């Protein structure tokens with residue numbers, strides 16, 4: 001610990017540094033105000049003892065100056081008897097406290113300890129605050145698997161362009177998160193980012209929501225409405241659940257993509273819009289096209305840059321990192337610091353198949369943090385479907401379809417699933433399947449699963 005003692009009285013300086021260095025402080029001294037500032041800059045001490053009355057620059061001036069240089073270092077003022085007013089002024093300027101001459105060394109010791117303690121706490125609060133804002137910004141894509149890294153890489157490469165992006169992925173895989181990342185990493189980041197859930201509104205409402213309408217365009221259109229495309233001008237629009245869009249709305253959307261123009265419902269006026277389109281769906285759009293439920297031309301217009309987010313079960317490597325991230329997030333949010341998870345509970349999370357993907361994982365952790373009586377989350381706080389891997393129960397649910405199954409296909413699919421669930425850990429996969437590792441390897445060869453990547 002470094003301490004700077006500034007006092008023009010030689011004896012005082014000597015007495016103080018003597019005692020303080022015996023207590024283990026590294027001491028620096030100054031005999032006048034200017035030297036004090038110089039020493040402060042040079043050594044950046046942990047605490048400062050500062051005499052109010054000094055030549056060249058008095059204590060108040062020195063205090064002002066060093067608070068400007070670094071206002072988190074505590075300064076204790078030393079004042080002559082009867083100089084309380086100046087001491088109070090110093091406190092107003094940010095001094096930590098003051099002692100009056102003559103003083104007992106014990107008084108100084110207590111103040112130094114207190115000052116250091118408060119400084120540590122302040123630093124901790126600042127760190128937590130930083131962390132909280134980093135986490136609550138929530139725009140961070142967490143993960144270290146090659147699959148998610150590829151997604152992040154693609155996001156970075158396309159963000160700066162104006163190209164239309166189509167984000168594909170199962171429910172809860174992070175499609176909206178990726179859409180956010182694209183907009184907020186683009187040059188449009190200070191312009192509006194407008195989100196529309198195409199699945200949430202009936203057809204006619206969705207159209208007027210997207211393109212706006214004129215007064216009297218239809219019953220209930222009591223005033224003009226500006227649509228989301230117009231609102232998003234200069235920025236980006238996120239068309240979520242695009243697979244739910246009706247055919248007629250698809251036609252209108254196609255026009256926006258082609259002409260970069262819209263017409264409000266009930267108007268013939270054409271309005272130019274400059275909007276970057278990011279669409280997302282958990283549907284297999286290509287299949288919808290084949291089934292005639294989604295326009296092929298629109299599909300190709302949207303599918304300029306597809307970003308496919310793999311389901312969590314295909315990147316189980318990310319689970320521990322995500323768990324850590326959500327633990328931190330919900331610990332902070334619920335004011336329960338430093339929550340951890342037991343190894344066996346983490347193992348359960350790692351082998352579960354996560355049909356609801358990251359959203360499901362997030363919910364599980366949030367719930368566990370709330371339910372956990374102690375600092376460590378155990379299996380007791382995890383939902384039964386994750387903890388119970390009772391094979392019998394699951395087998396009971398097997399029903400032979402009326403048109404039958406191909407036993408080989410079934411076996412191959414189960415082996416694949418077991419390998420997916422265990423990140424290709426053959427011992428673990430064999431255990432899940434109730435066969436020996438040797439048998440597993442034999443069957444993997446049989447089904448051409450030997451060289452999976």
Ligand SMILES: Nc1ncnc2c1ncn2[C@@H]1O[C@H](COP(=O)(O)OP(=O)(O)OP(=O)(O)O)[C@@H](O)[C@H]1O
Pocket residue numbers: 138140141142143169170171172173174175176177178282358359362
């Ligand atoms: N890689 C990730 N890192 C951190 N948080 C993530 C990640 N992926 C998803 N999340 C979080 O999981 C939740 C679900 O993500 P999001 O809403 O983006 O998914 P989605 O694909 O849009 O789901 P849905 O299809 O159900 O709308 C969000 O709270 C999101 O912040």
Ligand SMILES: [Mg+2]
Pocket residue numbers: 175176240
């Ligand atoms: Mg979503």
